[in-house]
Amino acid sequence: MSKPIRVIAYGLGAIGRAAAQLVLTKPGMQLVGAVDPKYAGQDFLGLKVSDRPAVLFGQVQADAVIHCTSSSFDTCYEQFVEIIRAGFHCVTSCEEAMFPHYRHHELAGRLDDLCIKKSCAIVGTGVNPGFVMDTLALVLTAACQRVESIRVLRVVDAGTRREALQRKVGAGITVEEFQQRVKAGTLRHVGLPESLAFLADALGQPVGDVREVIEPVLRPDGRVSGVKQVATGGALTLELQMYVGAPNPRDEIEIAGTPPLKLVLAGGVAGDVATPALLVNSLARLVEARPGLHTMRTLGLPYLTP
Numbered sequence: 078m079s080k081p082i083r084v085i086a087y088g089l090g091a092i093g094r095a096a097a098q099l100v101l102t103k104p105g106m107q108l109v110g111a112v113d114p115k116y117a118g119q120d121f122l123g124l125k126v127s128d129r130p131a132v133l134f135g136q137v138q139a140d141a142v143i144h145c146t147s148s149s150f151d152t153c154y155e156q157f158v159e160i161i162r163a164g165f166h167c168v169t170s171c172e173e174a175m176f177p178h179y180r181h182h183e184l185a186g187r188l189d190d191l192c193i194k195k196s197c198a199i200v201g202t203g204v205n206p207g208f209v210m211d212t213l214a215l216v217l218t219a220a221c222q223r224v225e226s227i228r229v230l231r232v233v234d235a236g237t238r239r240e241a242l243q244r245k246v247g248a249g250i251t252v253e254e255f256q257q258r259v260k261a262g263t264l265r266h267v268g269l270p271e272s273l274a275f276l277a278d279a280l281g282q283p284v285g286d287v288r289e290v291i292e293p294v295l296r297p298d299g300r301v302s303g304v305k306q307v308a309t310g311g312a313l314t315l316e317l318q319m320y321v322g323a324p325n326p327r328d329e330i331e332i333a334g335t336p337p338l339k340l341v342l343a344g345g346v347a348g349d350v351a352t353p354a355l356l357v358n359s360l361a362r363l364v365e366a367r368p369g370l371h372t373m374r375t376l377g378l379p380y381l382t383p
Contacts, residue, residue: 081104081105081107082105082106082107082140082141082360082361083107083109083137083138083139083140084097084100084106084107084108084109084139084141084142084143084360085110085111085112085133085134085139085141085142085143086100086110086112086142086143086145087111087112087113087142087143087144087145087146087156088112088113088144088145088146089111089113089115089116089126090146091239091241092145092170092203092349092352092353093113093143093146093170094121095349095350095352095353096170096352096353096356096357097122097143098122098353099357100143100357103357103382103383104383105361105382106357106360106382108122108124109124109137109139110124110127110133110137111124111125111126111127112126112127112128112129112130112133113126113128114128130156130159130160131159134159134160134163134165135163139165140165141165141166141360141363141364142160142165142166142168143168143169143357143360144156144157144160144167144169144171145170145356146171147171148171148172148173148267148268149171149173149267150171150174150180150181150184150185150201151173151181151184153169153171154181154184157174157188157199158188161188161191161192161195161197162191162195164195164197165197166197166198166199166360166363167198167199167363168199168200168201168202168356168360169199169200169201169202170202170203170352170356172201172203172206172267173267173268173271174200174201175201175202175203175211175268175272175275175372175373176201176206176211176271176272176274176275176278176372177201177271177370179270179274179275179284179287180270180271185370189369189370192368192369192370193368193369195368196368197368198363198366198367198368198371198376199363199369199370199371200363200370201372202356202359202373202379203352203355203356204346204347204348204355205231205266205272205317205346205348206268206269206271206275207268207352207355207373208346208351208355208373209231209328209342209345209346210229210269210272210315210317210328211271211273211276211373212373212374213328213330213340214227214229214276214332215275215276215279215280217330217332217340218334220336220338221332221334221335221336221338222335223334224280224312224333224334225312225333225334226312226313226314226332226333226334227276227312227313227314227330227331227332227333228314228315228316228330228333229314229315229328229329229330229331230316230318230328230329230331231316231317231318231319231327231328231329231345232319232323232324232325232326232327232328232329232345233317233318233319233320233326233345233348234320234321234322234323234326235248235302235303235319235320235321235323236321237326238348238349239349242319243303243321245266246264246266246304246319246320247293247303247304248301248302248320249300249301250301251299251300251301252295252299252300252301254301255293255301256293264291264304265289265291265304266304266306266317266319269289269306269308269315269317270287270289270308272308272315273287273309273310273313273315274287274310275373275374277310277311282312282313283311284310285311286310287308287309287310288308288309289309290307291304291305291306292306293305294323296321302320302321303318303319303320303321303323304318304319304320305318305320306319326344327341327342327343327344327345328341328345328346329341354381358380358382359376359379361379361382362376362377362378362379365377
């Protein structure tokens, strides 16, 4: 029997905590450390939480890190460097890390070089980005002889999700506040352009400029109930509707080609549950992957880890 994958949880927000708890259910994995300055010194699943990653990395023998701290690749970059320099593989929920070459080509190249030097692998994944609006759509094209266009629609009833997500999509604010936050870049689903660029790159299409439109969805009283966000580029369209009370939640992928294909996941894939699963289930593929900065296309196909 192979040795268990020894895992450090880095970032103990809702997703990080859920991923760490899932690790404990896997016979082939072992949780050996936890890092989060917000919870420093507290007990978490039998471990004392550290606020200093470098110190913990020097004290604990581990194989991989589940990283859940920020959506921004450049914000997380030094954290990734610290993890890789310590000799650990890393799977991260950082949305822009799903395809960092789109916005941060130079930093992505430097991180790839460091991974190769240290014989480590890193990948960004999750439900969205990471699965329903990009990887799953790409896998479906394997059944096609020709692809003319791809349209992905994700409809999420934010009222069924945690309060943090409702705040993220602007539920309850005024239209003026919504527009101000969009202009400031603080109200948007991070990762939609990355998903489109990932698909375009995988299909050999020029990425070019991804066009993105962000609009409010309004309640009867005129306040915002959530967001409609559309990214387009070439023959690709990704549309996300995430608002309180959204009817008929679903994930829908439609491919025009030979043959034409349409997949509908009724109810949609619940991110709060499935994102921790994707992080944990990607670990086995990650530790056996070639060294480097990966995407879900270059990583071995993940599946449920027993």
